[in-house]
Amino acid sequence: MTNESAYDVGAVRAQFPALKAGSAHFDGPGGTQTPLPVIDAIADALSRPLSNRGHGTAGERNAETIVADARRALADLLGAEPSGIVFGRSATQLTYDFSRTLAKAWAPGDEVVVTRLDHDSNVRPWIQAAENAGAVVRWADFDPETGELEVDAVRSVLSERTRLVAVTAASNLIGTRPAIPEISRAVHDAGALLYVDGVHYTAHAHVDVERLGADFFTCSPYKFLGPHMGVLASRPDLLETLRPDKLLPSTNAVPERFEFGTLPYEFLAGARAAVDFLAALAPDGGGTRRERLAASSAALERHEDALRLRIEEGLAAFGQITVHSRAAERTPTLLLTIDGRSTVDAYRYLAERGVDAPSGSFYALEASRRLGLGDDGGLRVGLAPYNNAEDVDRLLHHLAGFLASPE
Incomplete structure (x- = not known):
């Protein structure tokens, strides 16, 4: 988890009415939830x-x-x-x-x-x-x-x-x-x-x-x-x-x-x-808007990278899961496939339990095909500014539940 003095994820989450519905959102790469100031x-x-x-x-x-x-x-x-x-x-x-x-x-x-x-x-x-x-x-x-x-x-x-x-x-x-x-x-x-x-x-x-x-x-x-x-x-x-x-x-x-x-x-x-x-997320709150955006982006990257590492460490314990996101420089977005199981089934299982992580190729058809995944792609887990450690733990818990469930 990130240092809360640098990035207060609790205060950030309080600005998103959609989070009151209770889901853990890992669908940010397809579109994030909306904070009150934007609404x-x-x-x-x-x-x-x-x-x-x-x-x-x-x-x-x-x-x-x-x-x-x-x-x-x-x-x-x-x-x-x-x-x-x-x-x-x-x-x-x-x-x-x-x-x-x-x-x-x-x-x-x-x-x-x-x-x-x-x-x-x-x-x-x-x-x-x-x-x-x-x-x-x-x-x-x-x-x-x-x-x-x-x-x-x-x-x-x-x-x-x-x-x-x-x-x-x-x-x-x-x-x-x-x-x-x-x-x-x-x-x-x-x-x-x-x-x-x-x-x-x-x-x-x-x-x-x-x-x-x-x-x-x-x-x-x-x-x-x-x-x-x-x-x-x-x-x-x-x-x-x-x-x-x-x-x-x-x-x-x-x-x-x-x-x-x-x-x-x-x-x-x-x-x-x-x-x-986004500019208001800058830890010190000073400088021009451009300077505050730079500071907030750095804080966000630290926050999201810490959560990404938490997910990757958890996934490493699941022998059936392959993570296709491997580049040295990458965003906190992970594409997963599951040996012997459909990622569409995994998406539905997670959605029923309040964890939103969609399955597909997400219009990146050439990339999905090059990875050997055809047009089906895989389960995509993406982080956003409002995700926290509890979201990650829910994701890992229910992935474990899916792997243990009958096919």
Whole structure:
């Protein structure tokens, strides 16, 4: 268990109404529970006058303020500029939008690199865009024994025709965190752009898009205590070079030219509140929001890593369980399979006992297949800021019960 003076998990849990239902949630990688400040921010946005953005009426001004505040908050979270923050319905939608826009500059014979470690939302849009442009798709593989995606695996498929490399900063299936800064250098040396799926990574690490070297970086606030939406960060000057298809009357300003239709203002208010909630977890509470986010992320990593070790030590006693999350650098997310038993059955057994740990491939189809698990995947156990030692003990206790139960 972590040092409570540095991270008070009891105080954190008190902010989550959903926890009163009594379940131990290990389903955070699919979407976290929501704290009261986020719920209140969404309700507050909807309770005040609200209209399309403008400066004439109270509703217009409220909408403008919500959007500006959300851009600043997400820029602080990601180490980006507010004018480089693009909002969308989901990270998948944003990736499809940007794949179509970027592919306008591709020609037959150009090359695009995707990896077998990624969520399909950072694979299929690029494959389909490449097919439409006549470009060639090249695959970077990971080692299923170690879970590692090495820089050399990416470097080996780069060429002078490479236009873009799409790679995850953290696998949502097995937690692997590739060395993105090193991959970025190799990609940029080849003259290509780097599109990073940061959806799982952002929930478990302090993000610095400049240090990572990502030309485009996506995340989803609902994976870090916020509402269901997507966010993309890029350099404003790079965004200025792109011309998405859009409605004629809609603005051509960056980043708004990439945001189609009216933004979900209440969700933007919730996303800003989620960032502020995370910043408030900083042990000393001082400094800028960006500095507090760095401190809170460090405290969260210590807390979650301690719980992950507790789970791994407990799992080691179960001879029937194989843990596929093995990379040296990884998030607190474990993929398990059980010799002779269905992980779907395990998921149902645990759910009936108030332990939420789902089974599947979670859209990481290529990774699941590469691990030899087909499209079925395994049981995924993921940690979030509100998990505690009691949750872990319940998980291990009921896993033991499942293993002892008749098939």
